[in-house]
Amino acid sequence: MISERFRQSMGWLHTWLGIALSAVLFAVFWTGTLTVFDKEIDQWMKPELRIASADNVSLDSLVLQRVATFDTGPDSVIWIGPPRDRQSVIRLFYDDAAGESHEELIDPHNGKLIKPTDSDAGEFFFRFHFMLHLPDGIGYYVVGLAALGMMILIISGIFIHRKIFQEFFTFRPKKRARRAVLDFHNLTGVIALPFHFLIPFSGLLILATTYLPWSMGVPYQGDLKQLRTDQLGYEERKIEPAGVPGGAIAAIDRYRDRAEAIWRSEEGRASSSAEWIAIFNPKDANAYVMIERYFPDRRVAIGPDQLTFDLRSGDIIGRFAPQPVNYVNNWIEGLHWIQFDHWPLRWLYFLAGLSGCAMIGSGLLFWIEARLSKGRMDPASVRVVRAISIGSITGIIVATCAFLIANRLLPKVIGFTDVPRHEIEIGIFFGTWFMTFAHAALRRKKAWRDQSIFIAVGAGAAVLLNWLTTGMHPVAAIDGAIWPVAAMDALLLGGAAFAVLAARRLGRSGQGAVTDPARPREESDIAAGQAV
Amino acid sequence: MSEWLLLVAAAFLAFLGCASLALSLPRNWLAVVGEPLGATDMAITRRAGWLALFAALLPCAIRDGPGFAALAWPLLFALSAFLVAMSLSYRAVLLRPITGFYRRLARFLRACSPR
Incomplete structure (x- = not known):
């Protein structure tokens, strides 16, 4: 039996920790949610990547001739990423003889080089959701603390909820607005509770070596290199270069096919595609090839699984697979990475x-409105707190729309400044986001409605601009089976429609927010509300 | 094809489970049926709800193995719970076929039970 005092202390913790972390958590959850479709965002923002998928691509005929022209050193490594489920193009990475890194994208249908639009696209949201675009790795620690805080919020939320089962399916939109917001907070928090707990937990686990580098090295007496070799298969080199020039590499397909066949037979699965083919010592007589998949397509648990072949004899000279003891860890990390090929699960x-975004946003909204209804805040504080809330919730969504619009409006080659195009896009994202805070401070509670309209207009404009600049409207995307673009457009249009409904609702209420200070709180308000 | 059938089966069972558990609460049953929830109806609905909910795990596991099922099942549950909550809030009558089924089942069980 939980004592009332304990419940109240949990309520206090839940309230104040939630307030402290809501803005960061919303930003992380929003960008993390977008990252679920990062490669699809890439295709939307880099139209050159909108290529129909190709099966059974021959890397021998499409890539090897090009690879032979690379100015690599004798001990270089060339990484080749064949097309996979969510990525149509072939990727090539290598360091040249001078040590400079290069990346190339190849059309899998004709082997032609692709020059994509200079945009960070989905990669920006991915990096933001664990680094916050802050310098010197500060973001890692801010997000880490926020993730830890979210786990505490979830646990304390369970303790303060008096009637979890009785109110499990409860949402009363027709009750007074503050009650409805609290219901929505409880509903969205409770129904996906394991997800809301596992996501921050798995995020912390992925970055465990960053947060606790010393503890990870203890079993290896601080030798992190050995740790990486044993646990992650990151071995420097299986064979050193002979120093004798080797001939051109004639075939790699056969090694990829052999590795995939071995994985398929061992796992009893119909498909199991290689993620990377790494050619070591490419111009040396001791050249060898490693086939790797870090993210298996039909398994949650991440790898890497590696098979290394000697190019002269064709023999397997090395093999790495995660130890069984790592399986739970790799499964938990894999559930966060979501790189598996499972579309229904991706949508879920x-x-x-x-x-999660709805839970965080409604929690923040409830706290503010509860405080306002009691007249506990002076007008200046109200303005500040409300501006921070609006900017944190609707503001980042407006900024996301601006990011997409900027991507479609900026010319592919920018002549008027030396700032790279992708940095201008990011600057527009942050500039817009900061302006939404200022707008919220100026427009006060009307800013909720205003920014809902901005979202509706921005999302609609993004779809329209995509059509105008690429000629691909949603129907054409469906017709051409370019599903990433079709889905992005559909989500943008759906988001615009939802924002219109929200704006209309906020307009009808005449409040621009959910304040209803005249009515007393209901008996059933949970302890979180009581602790406010 | 069979993959999609298994997915639909899992989604259906998860929704049925959530709807049944929601309807086993007197307030929700009253909102849908317009009559108070009897003790027999409550017992049948709640047990069937738990059964359907856990049965949804089976097609998930058959389709993709335990590794994926451990993710798909709670997320299908979350989606179903949300849809049930929205149905109860905006269109409670949508759940009436489920209550009708349980009421007939309760009548059948009463008829079969020895007096």
């Missing part, structure tokens, strides 16, 4: 991510 992740 997206919806669960949105429910």
Whole structure:
């Protein structure tokens, strides 16, 4: 039996920790949710990547001739990423003889080089959701603390909820607005509770070596290199270069096919595609090739699984697979990375991510309105707190729309400044986001409605601009089976429609927010509300 | 094809489970049926709800193995719970076929039970 005092202390913790972390958590959850479709965002923002998928691509005929022209050193490594489920192009990475890194994208249908639009696209949201675009790795620690805080919020939320089962399916939109917001907070929090707990937990686990580098090295007496070799298969080199020039590499397909066949037979699965083919010592007589998959397509648990072949004899000279003892860890990390090939699950992740955003946003909203209704805040504080809330919730969504619009409006080659195009896009994202805070401070509670309209207009404009600049409207995307673009457009249009409904609702209420200070609180308000 | 059938089966069972558990609460049953929830109806609905909910795990596991099922099942549950909550809030009558089924089942069980 939980004592009332304990419940109240949990309520206090839940309230104040939630207030302290809501803005960061919303930003992380929002960008993390977008990252579920990062490669699809890439295709939307880099139209050159909108290529129909190709099966059974021959890397021998499409890539090897090009690879032979690379100015690599004798001990270089060339990484080749064949097309996979969510990525149509072939990727090439290598360091040249001078040590400079290069990346190339190849069309899998004709082997032609692709020059994509200079945009960070989905990669920006991915990096933001664990680094916050802050310098010197500060973001890692801010997000880490926020993730830890979210786990505490979830646990304390369970303790303060008096009637979890009785109110499990409860949402009363027709009750007074503050009650409805609290219901929505409880509903979105409770239904996906395991997800809301596992996501921050798995995020912390992925970055465990960053947060606790010393503890990870203890079993290896601080030798992190050995740790990486044993646990992650990151061995420097299986064979040193002979120093004798080797001939051109004639075939790599056969090694990829052999590795995939071995994985398929061992796992009893119909498909198991290689993620990377790494050619070591490419111009040396001791050249060898490693086939790797870090993210298996039909398994949650991450790898890497590696098979290394000697190019002269064709023999397997090395093999790495995660130890069974790592399976739980790799499964938990894999559930966060979401790189597996499982479309229904990917959509469920997206919806669960949105429910996380809704939970965080409604929690913040409830706290503010509860405080306002009691007249506990002076007008200046109200303005500041409300501006921070609006900017944190609707503001980042407006900024996301601006990011997409900027991507479509900026010319592919920018002549008027030396600032790279992708940095201008990011600057527009942050500039817009900061302006939404200022707008919220100026427009006060009307800013909720205003920014809902901005979202509706921005999302609609993004779809329209995509059509105008690429000629690909949603129907054409469906017709051409370019599903990433079709889905992005559909989500933008759906988001615009939802924002219109929200704006209309806020306009009808005449409040622009959910304040209803005249009515007393209901008996059933949970302890979180009581602790406010 | 069978993959999609298994997915639909899992989604259906998860929704049925959530709807049944929601309807086993007197307030929700009253909102849908317009009559108070009897003790027999409550017992049948709640047990069937738990059964359907856990049964949804089976097609998930058959389709993709335990590694994926451990993710798909709670997320299908979350989606179903949300849809049930929205149905109860905006269109409670949508759940009436489920209550009708349980009421007939309760009548059948009463008829079969020895007096």
